[in-house]
Amino acid sequence: MARIVVVGAGVGGLATAARLAATGHQVTVFEAADTVGGKLGRYAHDTPAGSFHFDTGPSLLTLPEVFHDLFEATGAKLDEYLDLVPLDPIVRHVFPGGGPALDSCADPVEFAARIGAAFGDRAAADWQRLWRRAARVWNASERDILRRTVDSPRDLASLAWRVGDLAAIAPGRTLRGLGRRHLSDPRLRMLLDRYATYTGADPRRAPAALVAVPYAELAFGGWYLRGGLGTLADALLTRCLDLGVVVQTGARVTRIDATGGRVHGVRLAGVTAPVPADVVVANVDAITVYRDLLPRPRRLAALTDRSLAGFVLLLGVSGSTGLAHHNVFFPRDYDAEFDAVFGDPGRGVRARPAVDPTVFVTVADDPMARPAGHEAWFVLVNAARQGIAAGAVDWRRPGLADAYADRILEVLAERGVDVRDRLLFREVRTPADLDAATGAPGGSIYGTAGGLLRPANRGPAHGLWLVGGSSHPGGGLPMVTLSAQIVADEIGPAW
Incomplete structure (x- = not known):
């Protein structure tokens, strides 16, 4: 039986912890935040009309078999913990210039x-x-x-x-x-x-x-979890606790002890004594692991282009708009959006907020998400990451976030969905907020941008492993969960 420390209680960390505990290991999870789930965030807003509840991270579950496998590997059934609702349409696509929308579905x-x-x-x-x-x-x-x-x-x-x-x-x-x-x-x-x-x-x-x-x-279909995608974090936490995993929130790991080419444990903020470990699984951004948590900073061997970030509005809307669960409103000039979001530092072109962005709107038809007669809108647009470099935007600049929120609502109105006179409230989440809340550098949603080669699960010291969206096989709930399976299989059972 190995003493295993998991750094971070995102989906990847909790899934790894549950798998390892189910095979006999002694597992402790340290999470810097006060709640588990990582980017699988949640937000509640109370109004005189009632409470609104939002998923502030992923809004769609795909490849459900990955999650069935996870729960079965830990001695449970997924349906005992989560209520999966198939979506049709999975996404409603609304194109520029009018014309018919296109509803995607799982029947080819x-x-x-x-x-x-x-x-x-x-x-x-x-x-x-x-x-x-x-x-x-x-x-x-x-x-x-x-x-x-x-x-x-x-x-x-x-x-x-x-x-x-x-x-x-x-x-x-x-x-x-x-x-x-x-x-x-x-x-x-x-x-x-x-x-x-x-x-x-x-x-x-x-x-x-x-x-x-x-x-x-x-x-394989797109699915919603009744009560919100955040219920996945609750289910994984319950599995971990039932399997004897110790989960400590509000516990920030400041260093991974890895002298002599192998891990020995971790150090926590405000705690003098180190926490010994035979194996450390890091469910934090790969760049953070290599740059900040190892005794000496190291370069990543894989390509590490940062992914785009997201600018989010959480809206309480009165009445019904008739939107699908997921809706995408495309711009007239998609390339102009990508030019803005990514910039071109090589040509001296700075990233900036896109004037006419693609707007993604999620409206869950779930009584647990909103009061009767209202809708809870999660609105997302692609955005440059937080920073002051040419490929980033300083979202902390005074007035920028509110001005851009106004612009997004204006864009929706231009595309036929004007809710500005029906808003009970709006909350704004910028890439800077995601950076602060989850430790994702610059608020990059997926850590490293897409490709077949990402930072490896095997860390640079013996006994150090990486899971999560910034490492192999990539971002998104099923890929993060598969990274947990890969690492747990490589570590092996205690017996």
Whole structure:
């Protein structure tokens, strides 16, 4: 039985702790915040009309089998803890210039029919051809990458890729390029581009292999958890406690002791004595681990381009607007948005708030989320990370956040959804707020931007492991949960 310390009680940390405790290890989790869940945040706002409840992080659960596997591996059933609600549409896409919206769904035949009804038979045929390619990419990724360690480019190069897999993955091609090659309708290209932002990346630079992301969502479905996605954190905490894991909140790890090439434990803020450990699992951003927590700062071996961040409005809205659970309102010029969010430091172009951004609106049809006769809106736009460098924006600048919130509400009004005279309240969350609340450098949602190679799960000292969205296999709830499975399997059982 090993003494294991998990640093951080996000989904990755709690999932790892539960798996390790179920196999006989002695596990302690230290979380700097007062609550567990990490980026799976929650916010409640009381009004005379009643209470509004928001998920302030992920709003969609995909690949449910990953979570069924997690709970079964720890001796439980997912349905005993969580109420999964399938969504149809998964996302309602509203395109510029008017015309029909497009509702995505988990039935590929039905979705192709919806595309045909909205955009014509050629568009439907284009999508079906891309879908077959996406299936090959997904199958190769799921088989060879998502459930195993990938420590270096050499590991990727050594995979026994099948010829068909390589042709589908198209190394060297971008997601944007893939869309232009396969999709004749510009609206479908726009839909595909959006999935690069799921991994924090610019579709003009993101690898074509990210076509697996829409496949995973549309093949296995999108789900809501009744009571909010934050209930996943509650369920994982309960599993951990039932398995004997010690979870301490308000306990900030300031250093990982790793002299002599192996871990010996951790040190906590305000505590003199070190906490001994045979194994340390870090569920904090990989850059933070390498730069701040090790005895000597180290460079990451993998590419570490920072992902985009998000600017969020939490709105209490009176009445009903008839929106779907998830809605995306696209801009007229998608490239202008990416130019603003990412900037181009090489050409001296600074990042800035996008004037006409894509607006993502989540409206949960859940009585637990809002009073009767009202709606709780989570509004998200892509944003540059917090900072003063050319590729960032100083969101702490006085007046900027409120002015940009006004602009987003104006954009929604321009796109046919004006709720400015129906607001009971609005709360603003900037990338600077996410940085402060979760320790995500600059408020980057996914840590490192999308790609096949991310910081490895195996740390630079023996007994040190990394889980979470900034490490392999990437961001998003299912990928974070798979990182926990990879690490727990590598550590192995206590017996």
